[in-house]
Amino acid sequence: MTTRVLARVTYLLYLGVFLSFLYVPLAVVGILAFNNSALPQFPWQGFTLRWFRAIAADPLLLRAVANSVVVGAAVVALAAPIGVITAFLLVRYRFPGKNLLYTLVLSPLVTPGVILGVSMLIFFDSLGVQAGLATAVLGQTSFIASFVLLIAAARLQKFDRSLEEAAQDLGATPLRAVLLITLPFLRPAVMAACVVAFLLSFDNFNTTFFLIGNEITLPIRIYTTVRLELSPTINAISVVFILLTVTMGMATELLRRRAST
Amino acid sequence: MPELDQRDVDVELVGVTKRYGDLTAVAGVSLAVHRGEFFSILGPSGCGKTTILRMIAGFIEPSEGEILIAGKPTRGVAPNRRPTSLIFQHLALFPLMNVYDNIAFGLRMRGVSEGEISGRVAAQLELINLSGYGPKRVDQLSGGERQRVAIARSLIIAPTVLLLDEPLGALDLKLREHMKEELKAIQHRVGTTFIYITHDQGEALAMSDRVAVMSRGRIEQIGTPSEIYEQPQTRFVAYFVGENNAIAGRTAREDAGRVVVDTPEGRLVSRNPQGMEAGRSGLIFIRPEKLQCTAGDDRGSGPNALRGTLEEIFYEGPMVRMRVRLHTARQVAVVIPNLGRTVLPAVGDAVVVTFSADDAYLLPDGGA
Amino acid sequence: MPRRTAAAAAVLMLPALLWVLLLLVIPQFKMLDLSLRFNLPIEQVGTEADVHTLVNYHAFVTNPLYWKVFLKTLYSAVVITLVSFLVAFPVAYAMAKLASGSWRRRLLILILIPFWVNEIVRTYAWVLILTEHGVLNQVLQALGLMQEPVSHLYRDSTVVIGMTYAYMLFMIFPLYAVLESLDTSLIEAAQDLGAHWLQVLRHIILPHAIPGAAAGGIMVFMLSVGTFVVPSFLGGKGALWFVELIYRRFYDALNWNLGSAFSFILLALSMLFVVGVLRLFGIAVRRVIQAS
Known part of the structure; x- marks a missing residue:
C-alpha cells in the first residue's frame, strides 16, 4: 500500500517537474514583456505596456506580420487543394507507381526543412527566379501539402463508399455524388487542415529562411532581431506570437476532434 | 412453370459471368425476374449474389453475358441512368442530411421542383408511417426507422426494380421478424419488383415469390419457397436450405x-x-x-x-x-x-x- | 480500370505530379548536381570547365572542421532523441493510461500549448535564462551558489539542452497515440498472470509503443540535425553546428557547390536514419505515419 502511494507521489512529482520545465522559460519570456526595464532581465522594475506599444511603432515588424499572413493565406490556397486532391488519388485509385508517389509525397515530413529550402533555392536560382515571398510560399507548400494530405486521407478512409454509390444509384452523376456527399463529409477535416497549414506556414523558419530573399516574415524578423540585440520588444512580440499560434492550435484541435467523430 | 411473355419480365440475366483475374465470382448465370415479383437470391457469403446485385445496379459490368432491364440491354449504362434502385446493406443514409433531404435526393437529381418534392416526400413518409419525421437527423432514428427511410428514399424515384442487399442483417431478431412482414406489405402496396439477396433462408422463404439458390457463382435451383424446401434438386440446396x-x-x-x-x-x-x-x-x-x-x-x-x-x-x-x-x-x-x-x-x-x-x-x- | 476511372485518376494525378516534381524531386536533383561540380566564377558556369567532380565531398572528408562538426551534430541528435524518449515516455504513459477523462484532457492541453509556441520563441526563452545577467545566474547568486556571473551560452551542452527542450514534445504525441491504443486489459491480463510491472513494461507496453517511438524518434532526430535557430541563439560562434556550415556556404562564403554537398550529406543521413529505424524495428512506414 505505502509503495503504491510512494509510486503515485513520485509520478505526480515527475509530471510537475516536467510541466515546470515546459512552462518556466515561457513564463520568463511573458513576464519580462511587461517589465519596465530597457533589457529583458530581472529584477522587476514595474509594470509597463510600452514594449507592446513599441510593436505598433515598428514598421518592419508590422510588415513582417502582414507578410506572414499573406504567405500563410497563399500556402493554404495552394497546399489545401493539392493535399486534398492527392488524398483522393491515393485513397481511391490504384495505379502503377503508387507506392513511389506515396513515399515521395510523405518524404517532406522526414526531410530537414533546410534541405527543402536549400534545394529549392538552387532550383529557383537556376530558373532565374528571385527569392522572395513567392518562393517562400512554394517552399512551405512543398511540406505543408503533406500535412494536409495526411489529415484529408485519414478522413477519406473513414468515408463509406456506399454513400457515394447510393447517390449515384438515386441519379447523381459520379462528380455530383462527390460534390454533394463526399466533400461535405470531408469539410471538417479540410477546415482543420487549412488551419494547420496556416499555422505551420506562420511558424515556419527553416525552409523560409533560405527562400525569403530580402523579404521578412514574423519568425524571420524575430530571429534577426534576437541576433542583433536583446530587447523587451522581442518579449512583447513573442507574447503576441504565442497568443496567435496557441489560438490557432486550439482551433485545429477543436476542428480535428470534430473531424474524427 | 408457364412460359412468360417477354413484357412481363422486368430483369433478365443471360449467361452473365463476372471474373476478377483468375477468380470467377459469377459463372454463367441466367434468370428472369417477373414484373411485381418478390425475387430472392439466397446463398452463403461469397457465392456471388452481391456481385449479381451490383451488376444489375450498374456498379459492376459483367465480363460476359447481358443484363436486360425492362427489355433493354444495360451494358455501358451508368448506375445513375438505370431504372433500378439499391437498398444498401448498411443502408447508406446520407449522415449529413436529415430524413427529408435523404428522401428528396433522387427527385432533386432529376430536377423536380421543390414544390412537387415536398408533396411527394410527405406521401412517402406516410407510406412508411413516419409522417413528421422529415426534419429528424438520420442518427436520431431507430434501426427499423432507418430501414424504412432507406426504402422510401429508393421508392420515391419509382424504380422499375428495387434491389435489396441484405438490409435486415444488422437488425436484432425481433425487429428483423417485424421488418420481414413490413417489407412484404410495402411490396404489396407499391407493386414494384423486388430483388432481395440474403444468406438467411428464413428471410428468403418467408418473403419471396420465388427464390434462386446460389453456390460458388452458379445458380443451383430457382423455384417457389416450397419447391426449394420440399424438392431440392441438388445436394447443395438440400444441405443449405433448412x-x-x-x-x-x-x-x-x-x-x-x-x-x-x-x-x-x-x-x-x-x-x-x-x-x-x-x-x-x-x-x-x-x-x-x-x-x-x-x-x-x-x-x-x-x-x-x-x-x-x-x-x-x-x-x-x-x-x-x-x-x-x-x-x-x-x-x-x-x-x-x-x-x-x-x-x-x-x-x-x-x-x-x-x-x-x-x-x-x-x-x-x-x-x- | 474503366476508362472513366482512368481519366479521373489522370486528372487527380496532375497536382501531385507538379508538387512532387517541381518542389521536391527536381530541386533535390539540382542540388545533387550542383554538389558534384566545381565552384566556378559565374562566367565559366556551363562552359567546358564545368564538369562533374567529387571535390566537394573530398573537402568534407579531408577537412576535420567539417566532419567533426558533422559528427558532433549527429551524435548530439542521437543523444537528444534518446533523452527525449526517456523524458517523454512517462508523461505519454500518464496521459494515455493513468489519467482519467477530464485530467487527460487537461494534461493534453497543458502539453499542447507549449507545443504550439514557436521554436524561435522557445529558444529565445533559454537565451534569457542562460545569458550572463539571465535568470539562472540571478537565482544562483541569490542562493549564494555563485559569486561572479558567467554566461552559460555558447557551449555545446547548452545547445543540446535547448534542442531537447524544443523538440521533445514531438516525441510525446506519437507515444501518447500508440499507448492510448493499447488495450488496458492486456496490461491487466499480464499482471493477472503474475508479471511484475517491469515485465509488463518490457513485454507488453514497450513492444506496443515501438511505432510511436519510431515516429517520435524520427521527428526529434530530423529537427535536431536540421535546426538552425537553436545553435544560432545558444551556440553562437562558440558552438558550431552542421546546418550553420551549410548556411555559411550559401550566404557568407558563397560556395553553393560545397553547401550543396553538405546539404546532400545531411539529406542522405536523414534518409539513412529513417530507413535504419524502420529496419531496426521491422515496421512499415505506414504504421509510423499513422502513429504520428
Whole structure:
C-alpha cells in the first residue's frame, strides 16, 4: 500500500517537474514583456505596456506580420487543394507507381526543412527566379501539402463508399455524388487542415529562411532581431506570437476532434 | 412453370459471368425476374449474389453475358441512368442530411421542383408511417426507422426494380421478424419488383415469390419457397436450405417414382425426383421435422425404420430437438413440435426413428 | 480500370505530379548536381570547365572542421532523441493510461500549448535564462551558489539542452497515440498472470509503443540535425553546428557547390536514419505515419 502511494507521489512529482520545465522559460519570456526595464532581465522594475506599444511603432515588424499572413493565406490556397486532391488519388485509385508517389509525397515530413529550402533555392536560382515571398510560399507548400494530405486521407478512409454509390444509384452523376456527399463529409477535416497549414506556414523558419530573399516574415524578423540585440520588444512580440499560434492550435484541435467523430 | 411473355419480365440475366483475374465470382448465370415479383437470391457469403446485385445496379459490368432491364440491354449504362434502385446493406443514409433531404435526393437529381418534392416526400413518409419525421437527423432514428427511410428514399424515384442487399442483417431478431412482414406489405402496396439477396433462408422463404439458390457463382435451383424446401434438386440446396439428415446408399430398384435404397441402416424407400436407375450411389435426405421417434426396439415397424439410442434432448421452446445415434454410429436429428402432451423417450433409451417414403428423396451422390 | 476511372485518376494525378516534381524531386536533383561540380566564377558556369567532380565531398572528408562538426551534430541528435524518449515516455504513459477523462484532457492541453509556441520563441526563452545577467545566474547568486556571473551560452551542452527542450514534445504525441491504443486489459491480463510491472513494461507496453517511438524518434532526430535557430541563439560562434556550415556556404562564403554537398550529406543521413529505424524495428512506414 505505502509503495503504491510512494509510486503515485513520485509520478505526480515527475509530471510537475516536467510541466515546470515546459512552462518556466515561457513564463520568463511573458513576464519580462511587461517589465519596465530597457533589457529583458530581472529584477522587476514595474509594470509597463510600452514594449507592446513599441510593436505598433515598428514598421518592419508590422510588415513582417502582414507578410506572414499573406504567405500563410497563399500556402493554404495552394497546399489545401493539392493535399486534398492527392488524398483522393491515393485513397481511391490504384495505379502503377503508387507506392513511389506515396513515399515521395510523405518524404517532406522526414526531410530537414533546410534541405527543402536549400534545394529549392538552387532550383529557383537556376530558373532565374528571385527569392522572395513567392518562393517562400512554394517552399512551405512543398511540406505543408503533406500535412494536409495526411489529415484529408485519414478522413477519406473513414468515408463509406456506399454513400457515394447510393447517390449515384438515386441519379447523381459520379462528380455530383462527390460534390454533394463526399466533400461535405470531408469539410471538417479540410477546415482543420487549412488551419494547420496556416499555422505551420506562420511558424515556419527553416525552409523560409533560405527562400525569403530580402523579404521578412514574423519568425524571420524575430530571429534577426534576437541576433542583433536583446530587447523587451522581442518579449512583447513573442507574447503576441504565442497568443496567435496557441489560438490557432486550439482551433485545429477543436476542428480535428470534430473531424474524427 | 408457364412460359412468360417477354413484357412481363422486368430483369433478365443471360449467361452473365463476372471474373476478377483468375477468380470467377459469377459463372454463367441466367434468370428472369417477373414484373411485381418478390425475387430472392439466397446463398452463403461469397457465392456471388452481391456481385449479381451490383451488376444489375450498374456498379459492376459483367465480363460476359447481358443484363436486360425492362427489355433493354444495360451494358455501358451508368448506375445513375438505370431504372433500378439499391437498398444498401448498411443502408447508406446520407449522415449529413436529415430524413427529408435523404428522401428528396433522387427527385432533386432529376430536377423536380421543390414544390412537387415536398408533396411527394410527405406521401412517402406516410407510406412508411413516419409522417413528421422529415426534419429528424438520420442518427436520431431507430434501426427499423432507418430501414424504412432507406426504402422510401429508393421508392420515391419509382424504380422499375428495387434491389435489396441484405438490409435486415444488422437488425436484432425481433425487429428483423417485424421488418420481414413490413417489407412484404410495402411490396404489396407499391407493386414494384423486388430483388432481395440474403444468406438467411428464413428471410428468403418467408418473403419471396420465388427464390434462386446460389453456390460458388452458379445458380443451383430457382423455384417457389416450397419447391426449394420440399424438392431440392441438388445436394447443395438440400444441405443449405433448412436442416437435413442424409443417409448414403446404393439404389436396389426403382418403380413408380419410388426407389429402394440399400444403406448401412437397412433397406429404405424414398421418392426419386431425379429418376435414378438401379445400381447407383446416392444420398437419401429427410428433414428432422419429418421424422418420428418412438421409444423401444420394435421390430414390427414399417419399412423406413432406423434403430438407435437417444443421445441428447434439446428443449427449444416451441419444439424439442433430439439427437439419435444409430447403430452404425451415424447421428440423425429429430425435431418434434412441443405439443406438451407427448411423452418423450429418455436419454439413453433405445428408440426407433421412422419416416414416410413421401417425405424422403434421393439425390445422386457425386457432384452437385 | 474503366476508362472513366482512368481519366479521373489522370486528372487527380496532375497536382501531385507538379508538387512532387517541381518542389521536391527536381530541386533535390539540382542540388545533387550542383554538389558534384566545381565552384566556378559565374562566367565559366556551363562552359567546358564545368564538369562533374567529387571535390566537394573530398573537402568534407579531408577537412576535420567539417566532419567533426558533422559528427558532433549527429551524435548530439542521437543523444537528444534518446533523452527525449526517456523524458517523454512517462508523461505519454500518464496521459494515455493513468489519467482519467477530464485530467487527460487537461494534461493534453497543458502539453499542447507549449507545443504550439514557436521554436524561435522557445529558444529565445533559454537565451534569457542562460545569458550572463539571465535568470539562472540571478537565482544562483541569490542562493549564494555563485559569486561572479558567467554566461552559460555558447557551449555545446547548452545547445543540446535547448534542442531537447524544443523538440521533445514531438516525441510525446506519437507515444501518447500508440499507448492510448493499447488495450488496458492486456496490461491487466499480464499482471493477472503474475508479471511484475517491469515485465509488463518490457513485454507488453514497450513492444506496443515501438511505432510511436519510431515516429517520435524520427521527428526529434530530423529537427535536431536540421535546426538552425537553436545553435544560432545558444551556440553562437562558440558552438558550431552542421546546418550553420551549410548556411555559411550559401550566404557568407558563397560556395553553393560545397553547401550543396553538405546539404546532400545531411539529406542522405536523414534518409539513412529513417530507413535504419524502420529496419531496426521491422515496421512499415505506414504504421509510423499513422502513429504520428
